[in-house]
Amino acid sequence: MILVYISSQNGISKSAFEAVTYARKLDSEVCVLTCGSASEAQLSAFGQYGAQKVLVDRKIDGSDAQQLTKLISQYAQELNASTLVFTHDFVGKAIAPRVSVKLKAGMVAGAIALPEANGSIKVNVFSGKASGFVKVNSSVRIISLLANSIPLELNETACKVEEITANTGDSKIKVISVKKPDGAIPLPEAEIVVSAGRGLKGPENWGMVETLAQTLGAATACSRPVADIGWRPHHEHVGQTGVAIRPNLYIAIGISGAIQHLAGVNGSKVIVVVNTDKEAPFFKAADYGVIGDAFDVIPKLNAALVKFKAANN
């Protein structure tokens, strides 16, 4: 039996369904555990990916990892779960290490694949410059799954939603306010990312990047200096010291391809680089390269995509 903890606080993300898909591939018995106020209809959607049961504690809101640790550990023990699966995002990073200590269960942080035949699990190490295979020595294991690591797979299963209450105590964390950029696709989950760097010369030139992103249904990102000088918001900064992403398609415009930048994006399946300098190091990490001025190339690329979309609709 696999127990998957999911945050349903702000709607259910694609990585939550990925975690259930992953769990279903490990074992035919999958139970999802969550808290908060998501509707029964929303929660029973986990059945599409193979969960038989969703347990929801409506009493707690999920902002205190200490409460969640009590909830998750109690059900892991009651259900005799052999593996616990989390998403390796803000949620998993806050909770999974705590549960690991509470259950004394070894944790694989940031899994990017299903277990190998020898039981070890692949993760990125050295900021994506290499990979490593982690073996868990305890009888119960915890796996936190990096977004976009496994394709979603439907596995229609009858799914029961059950309300539970666990003895989790009071929350020690008081939420004062929440800021959400509206409508934006969270960067780590985006399948396509359009990113630009210092080559764009100034924040006033990002219009064409946003237009291209819109055409592609992509999220936008940037290099570190661009976030540091305030041309773009900090949450868009990708790389070693920013967000690490692994979209299907990463388009890098006017970014030199410094090793610290590559560290955050080299897990992308396909990389397109647009740069005026044919010696830019990014071309070595690219699948497709265009030598040219962004101010010329990007509008043309956008037009070609618009034409393609119209023809393929």
Added chain:
Amino acid sequence: MNILVCISKSPDTTSKIAFSNDNTQFDDNGVQYIVNPYDEWYALVRALELKETLGGQVTIITVGTTTDEAIMRKALAIGADEAVRIDADPKDAYYTAMQIAHYAQSNGFDLVLTGKETINYNGSQVGGMIAEALDAPFVSLATKLEVNGTTIQLEREIVGGLELIEVALPVVVSCAKGMAEQRIPNMRGIMAARTKPLQIIAPQAIEELTNFIQFSAASSKASVKMIDADNMDELVALLHSEAKVI
């Protein structure tokens, strides 16, 4: 305010990553180690700023071997008051966290700060594990931290946004970008660091719950396909039919 900052080393970001012993070990031959950037730029500097305004003491702790003393001296040069090294070569986040938690428990701290993650094994695990062992709240990926008497206010990242929260001390916090700005140690700091205390403590007997059995260098890309800047239709066609990403 008594603050413990967890400091780890990581290979300089431009280091070549190679493995030895049949790809079972990181080969650090010729590798230059730096203080893990999150630990230095965000956790340590914020701790020093808090000490400067509120008074108190900043202790750094590292689970590591003698090789780690160079980066510990750097942290002292930036301004930490004293350093503790738990003498072990950590291979597992649980092992590391339990060592630090044991020290923190026996010495008592208001605030324990870690970096967001190490840039070598990138687990983002140690902070949460310390918090659970201390039965303290854990605020992960905090981008701002202000002390308000016996409570602190923090801003932290949540899925697709930011949350402002309040929590009572003691607490464990993992620090991300936004928390503070990098500080360059000055000559006086570097001189003073030489005489600051660096205590070495024997590790507790703690098991390792995980281990790396194998590494592999990332496979390098097949060579790049260049497309003429005047032929974006071709790029779109390739992305569709060859790469299958649109």
